[in-house]
Amino acid sequence: MPESSTGELAREQKYVAALYERLDVLRERTRGQLDAVLAQGAFGTHQNRSERDNFAVMYTQRLARLWAVEHGLCFGRLDHAEESRADASRLYIGRIGLADDDQHRLLIDWRAPVAQPFYRATPAAPMGVTRRRHLHTRGRRVTAIDDDLLDLDSLTDADRASLNGEAALLAALGEKRTGRMRDIVATIQAEQDKIIRSDLNGMLVVQGGPGTGKTVVALHRAAYLLYTFRERLERRGVLILGPNPTFMRYIEQVLPSLGETDVLLSTVGELYPGVTATREEPPEAAAVKGRIAMADVVARAVRERQRMPRTPVEIKLDKFTLKLDRQTLEAARSKAGRSRRPHNQARAVFIRHLLTVLTRQAARHLGRGNLDEADFADLREDLRTEEPVRVALNRLWPYLTPQQLLIGLFTDRDRMAAAGLGAPERDLLLREPPRSGEKPGENWWSAADVPLLDEAAELLGDIDEGVLRAARRAEQEREERIAYAREVLELTGLADIMDAERFAERQQAEETYLTTAERAARDRTWAFGHVIVDEAQELSEMAWRMVMRRIPGRSMTIVGDIAQTGSAAGAASWARVLDPYVSGRWREEHLSVNYRTPAELMEVAARVLELVGADLKAPESVRETGERPWALRVATLAEAGPVVAAEVVGEGRLVVVAPAGMTEEIGTIVRAAVPEAATGPGPAALDAPVAVLSVTEAKGLEFDSVIVVEPGRILRESPRGPSDLYVALTRATSRLGVVHTEELPEVLNGLERR
Numbered sequence: 001m002p003e004s005s006t007g008e009l010a011r012e013q014k015y016v017a018a019l020y021e022r023l024d025v026l027r028e029r030t031r032g033q034l035d036a037v038l039a040q041g042a043f044g045t046h047q048n049r050s051e052r053d054n055f056a057v058m059y060t061q062r063l064a065r066l067w068a069v070e071h072g073l074c075f076g077r078l079d080h081a082e083e084s085r086a087d088a089s090r091l092y093i094g095r096i097g098l099a100d101d102d103q104h105r106l107l108i109d110w111r112a113p114v115a116q117p118f119y120r121a122t123p124a125a126p127m128g129v130t131r132r133r134h135l136h137t138r139g140r141r142v143t144a145i146d147d148d149l150l151d152l153d154s155l156t157d158a159d160r161a162s163l164n165g166e167a168a169l170l171a172a173l174g175e176k177r178t179g180r181m182r183d184i185v186a187t188i189q190a191e192q193d194k195i196i197r198s199d200l201n202g203m204l205v206v207q208g209g210p211g212t213g214k215t216v217v218a219l220h221r222a223a224y225l226l227y228t229f230r231e232r233l234e235r236r237g238v239l240i241l242g243p244n245p246t247f248m249r250y251i252e253q254v255l256p257s258l259g260e261t262d263v264l265l266s267t268v269g270e271l272y273p274g275v276t277a278t279r280e281e282p283p284e285a286a287a288v289k290g291r292i293a294m295a296d297v298v299a300r301a302v303r304e305r306q307r308m309p310r311t312p313v314e315i316k317l318d319k320f321t322l323k324l325d326r327q328t329l330e331a332a333r334s335k336a337g338r339s340r341r342p343h344n345q346a347r348a349v350f351i352r353h354l355l356t357v358l359t360r361q362a363a364r365h366l367g368r369g370n371l372d373e374a375d376f377a378d379l380r381e382d383l384r385t386e387e388p389v390r391v392a393l394n395r396l397w398p399y400l401t402p403q404q405l406l407i408g409l410f411t412d413r414d415r416m417a418a419a420g421l422g423a424p425e426r427d428l429l430l431r432e433p434p435r436s437g438e439k440p441g442e443n444w445w446s447a448a449d450v451p452l453l454d455e456a457a458e459l460l461g462d463i464d465e466g467v468l469r470a471a472r473r474a475e476q477e478r479e480e481r482i483a484y485a486r487e488v489l490e491l492t493g494l495a496d497i498m499d500a501e502r503f504a505e506r507q508q509a510e511e512t513y514l515t516t517a518e519r520a521a522r523d524r525t526w527a528f529g530h531v532i533v534d535e536a537q538e539l540s541e542m543a544w545r546m547v548m549r550r551i552p553g554r555s556m557t558i559v560g561d562i563a564q565t566g567s568a569a570g571a572a573s574w575a576r577v578l579d580p581y582v583s584g585r586w587r588e589e590h591l592s593v594n595y596r597t598p599a600e601l602m603e604v605a606a607r608v609l610e611l612v613g614a615d616l617k618a619p620e621s622v623r624e625t626g627e628r629p630w631a632l633r634v635a636t637l638a639e640a641g642p643v644v645a646a647e648v649v650g651e652g653r654l655v656v657v658a659p660a661g662m663t664e665e666i667g668t669i670v671r672a673a674v675p676e677a678a679t680g681p682g683p684a685a686l687d688a689p690v691a692v693l694s695v696t697e698a699k700g701l702e703f704d705s706v707i708v709v710e711p712g713r714i715l716r717e718s719p720r721g722p723s724d725l726y727v728a729l730t731r732a733t734s735r736l737g738v739v740h741t742e743e744l745p746e747v748l749n750g751l752e753r754r
């Protein structure tokens with residue numbers, strides 16, 4: 001390294017060391033503030049306590065943020081031309097903003113408006129910047145400096161020699177993958193920055209090919225929006241929806257590394273509180289459940305449960321029999337319908353009407369035709385609690401949970417027929433009921449059921465009785481807590497100085513100490529401040545309905561690639577998906593540069609893309625590796641094992657992408673050659689050196705090397721075969737191979753034969 005550069009490095013080291021010192025001071029100070037608040041305890045008025053809790057949450061989050069930014073705290077510097085004093089014209093850019101006790105800024109948050117030139121300035125439009133410096137650090141040590149000199153006229157010869165426009169980006173892209181997505185805060189590109197800082201309001205669609213950074217940009221946008229609209233979004237929350245739990249694990253560290261922890265990351269299958277959607281089902285069944293027509297099916301299924309019997313209903317009591325004729329029942333039903341309330345609440349209207357009729361009948365039977373109001377009410381109450389009356393009314397208009405409705409529907413062909421499902425759909429959807437004793441939440445629901453549960457919940461509404469029961473239970477629990485607290489206080493001899501109720505409340509307060517994301521996750525009716533949908537092309541029409549309910553303000557970022565749609569229920573065009581909700585009022589941005597897949601691989605993938613759609617254009621790769629992708633024909637698949645083993649090098653990660661029906665078989669073969677290989681999307685998929693995955697499971701992920709097995713079968717396996725093969729071929733950051741026993745599809749003729 002030339003002497004001048006060593007001197008520069010030492011100067012930067014000094015500055016960065018001072019930043020870390022400041023960070024340590026702030027951590028210690030915040031820790032002290034948190035301890036002080038917690039030490040106050042839960043005493044005083046309700047308002048005092050809620051203030052204390054707010055402060056505690058605030059300090060905890062601030063502390064988490066200060067700890068999260070340790071790695072790569074400062075990564076850049078901007079030098080400006082106009083100001084004369086060197087220190088004033090320099091801005092250091094980092095993960096968070098830091099100032100000293102006199103409020104002199106030491107570090108600028110990357111999301112602040114003044115940091116924008118770090119990502120956008122070019123020699124053609126330098127935005128007042130003469131130099132953009134990238135600082136590379138390991139731990140707290142500055143290891144290297146890269147400069148982009150933007151004011152070309154002012155360059156000295158030495159400057160010209162060190163001009164290194166894309167060095168930082170290329171260094172980042174060339175690094176080995178760790179199995180977890182990293183943030184790109186130091187190397188965000190201009191077209192990405194524009195999307196990250198796009199307006200909060202309205203619906204933004206980001207369409208881009210594989211590897212263009214859609215996911216990583218969406219995550220940085222979440223961090224930017226939280227920084228810029230902190231108050232609004234911290235209160236209402238931000239939801240990030242992704243395609244499957246493996247993908248969520250893959251991305252989960254990015255936001256914390258940017259200092260943002262209070263964001264709800266969820267899949268569609270996790271979005272209904274209390275239900276864990278773990279059951280796998282055939283894609284054809286999921287496709288049927290995803291169709292918009294299912295909204296009518298669910299609505300009809302609800303109406304079917306309000307069906308009137310053809311013959312009058314007789315209710316036998318001890319002394320006489322009451323009768324409800326069809327006309328009365330119809331009248332009650334139309335009254336309930338006119339109330340426009342959901343099923344479980346309209347039930348009250350229905351029951352009230354029938355109880356009035358029954359009370360009049362009963363009065364006649366008792367020879368008391370002219371009851372006054374109070375007696376009438378008493379008699380009515382007596383009837384209401386009579387078992388035969390309760391049973392009869394319940395049968396006519398039962399309370400229903402969404403789970404009961406759907407289990408009732410999918411386990412009964414007649415109900416499905418009545419709800420409008422045709423014979424082939426009935427065959428696909430018919431299921432055994434949950435085993436007795438088994439909670440229907442467990443292992444009964446698939447991800448495609450979740451939007452249907454949500455739809456049903458809208459139509460059914462809350463169960464008043466359930467709410468009442470819950471309230472009664474809560475009161476009972478409170479009393480038990482107070483009794484317990486009294487015992488504790490007596491045992492500890494504190495009974496004289498603290499009252500049991502307050503002691504119990506204090507313990508309770510600790511349980512209700514929830515962040516916005518945690519509260520939102522428990523509440524089906526939560527309205528978020530912003531929703532980001534990743535791999536959005538995979539969402540079914542029914543899933544979109546559910547998502548839209550969570551964001552009445554329609555402030556959304558939707559990222560995806562129509563060319564990669566694999567799910568039969570997924571999107572064929574953004575307009576088809578979004579117009580029903582915002583009819584044309586959405587804006588679209590494009591990402592066009594592929595940061596993941598080298599040019600040699602993209603050349604092969606681009607030919608497959610032509611099969612997906614003649615007018616589709618593959619994104620342009622930002623780098624070449626000089627390594628050509630290859631194809632190897634083997635006599636039997638067992639030979640694939642040693643081929644995979646030979647590809648495992650150093651610390652790199654490798655994925656074997658297999659046709660969906662073959663992952664088990666290939667997994668066994670690969671494990672025989674590489675025992676630590678993982679099969680399927682379990683937790684090991686991201687950490688093992690080798691993983692065997694289907695295309696659906698590998699979507700959105702990336703690996704150093706990829707081996708695709710039997711591409712011909714991937715093409716044939718589903719109507720979206722070409723999209724699936726395109727996805728499979730674009731997962732690699734450096735190497736790609738194809739192993740096949742069948743004839744190689746013509747579209748892959750460009751591969752080098754081994």
Ligand SMILES: Nc1ncnc2c1ncn2[C@@H]1O[C@H](COP(=O)(O)OP(=O)(O)OP(=O)(O)O)[C@@H](O)[C@H]1O
Pocket residue numbers: 169172173182183184187188189192208209210211212213214215216217561564595596699700701702730
């Ligand atoms: N500006 C950048 N600096 C460094 N790395 C980047 C940049 N932009 C994207 N990358 C890297 O490129 C890779 C692809 O990004 P990402 O997964 O977000 O792409 P994608 O468009 O979502 O891809 P796909 O559609 O295939 O899921 C990631 O490793 C990401 O970190």
